[in-house]
Amino acid sequence: MEIRAFAEQIFYADTLEGKLENPAAALMRVPHGIPTLSDEQPGDAVEWQCPSRPPHLEIASKRQRKRLPHIESLRDPEMRVRTLHAFGNHELMALEMMAWALLAFPTAPRGFRMGLVRIILDEQEHTRLYVERVRAMGAEFGDFPLNDHFWRIAPQIKDPLTWVCAMHLTLEQANLDHAPYYERIFRGFDDHEAASLMQRIFADELMHVRFGGHWLRHYTPKGSSAFEHFLSHLPAYCTPTRARGFEFNEEGRRMAGLDDEFIRRMAEIDRQPAPDLVEQPTAPSQKPARPPDAPPLPRIKLDLLSSKP
Numbered sequence: 361m362e363i364r365a366f367a368e369q370i371f372y373a374d375t376l377e378g379k380l381e382n383p384a385a386a387l388m389r390v391p392h393g394i395p396t397l398s399d400e401q402p403g404d405a406v407e408w409q410c411p412s413r414p415p416h417l418e419i420a421s422k423r424q425r426k427r428l429p430h431i432e433s434l435r436d437p438e439m440r441v442r443t444l445h446a447f448g449n450h451e452l453m454a455l456e457m458m459a460w461a462l463l464a465f466p467t468a469p470r471g472f473r474m475g476l477v478r479i480i481l482d483e484q485e486h487t488r489l490y491v492e493r494v495r496a497m498g499a500e501f502g503d504f505p506l507n508d509h510f511w512r513i514a515p516q517i518k519d520p521l522t523w524v525c526a527m528h529l530t531l532e533q534a535n536l537d538h539a540p541y542y543e544r545i546f547r548g549f550d551d552h553e554a555a556s557l558m559q560r561i562f563a564d565e566l567m568h569v570r571f572g573g574h575w576l577r578h579y580t581p582k583g584s585s586a587f588e589h590f591l592s593h594l595p596a597y598c599t600p601t602r603a604r605g606f607e608f609n610e611e612g613r614r615m616a617g618l619d620d621e622f623i624r625r626m627a628e629i630d631r632q633p634a635p636d637l638v639e640q641p642t643a644p645s646q647k648p649a650r651p652p653d654a655p656p657l658p659r660i661k662l663d664l665l666s667s668k669p
């Protein structure tokens with residue numbers, strides 16, 4: 361199977377099943393998960409356009425969108441299902457954008473394109489896991505309004521380097537903070553299924569950020585700072601504040617292979633999200649008790665996994 365056909369199938373699918381279907385998976389079940397798709401006809405570069413979605417998964421108007429539930433409200437199962445629903449949409453947007461990146465950058469190095477195919481498999485699985493978890497909690501994916509946070513960055517991504525900086529080293533890097541944070545929050549409310557899901561996603565995210573770090577170094581001139589190169593190639597609406605959460609996970613970044621300077625300078629970045637990208641947290645309808653091991657509440661506005669898949 362050609363990579364282009366694989367990417368088109370996902371990007372242009374107008375059903376969720378189509379986006380999660382993966383005829384390439386069987387081909388890829390080889391030692392170490394190395395993809396075996398062919399890439400002889402990568403085709404012409406495709407400009408960004410909003411991908412097809414089935415009617416129940418279309419992006420809601422701004423007026424219809426719900427705010428991400430406040431941390432303190434997550435004692436309520438309905439608030440947890442809404443949160444997981446939002447995270448599921450982040451995964452779906454990420455995998456659609458990754459499919460687009462394969463269409464947009466046909467001349468990118470083979471390792472870059474094969475690596476993206478591999479990561480898409482993970483994002484499909486993440487989406488599937490969230491959909492299943494939402495269903496297990498009594499709702500369906502599509503029951504709540506969906507936003508287009510990730511897609512808004514896409515038109516500004518022009519080449520593999522800006523792609524890596526925006527997707528893998530911003531949205532996915534932030535998940536190195538968000539996933540463990542939410543794992544602890546969910547566990548504090550005895551939702552061990554959701555906590556385990558966050559744990560699984562964190563483990564995969566390490567590899568996705570590692571991929572980003574590898575290609576950033578590849579595109580950084582010898583002797584130059586990878587972090588400076590990252591900063592200078594972030595597309596509009598993609599500030600470095602979106603690359604971190606409110607609890608900085610230094611160890612996670614080391615595990616993802618980011619270099620010492622990169623980690624130190626990321627830690628120094630003001631964690632306040634960019635004002636135009638912030639979703640205000642939803643005020644809890646009543647003030648619930650906090651989980652026993654809940655960390656201090658962040659004072660910042662929650663952008664959460666809109667800085668993540």
Ligand SMILES: [Fe+2]
Pocket residue numbers: 454483532564565568669
């Ligand atoms: Fe990811």
Ligand SMILES: [Fe+2]
Pocket residue numbers: 451454482483486561669
């Ligand atoms: Fe993911």
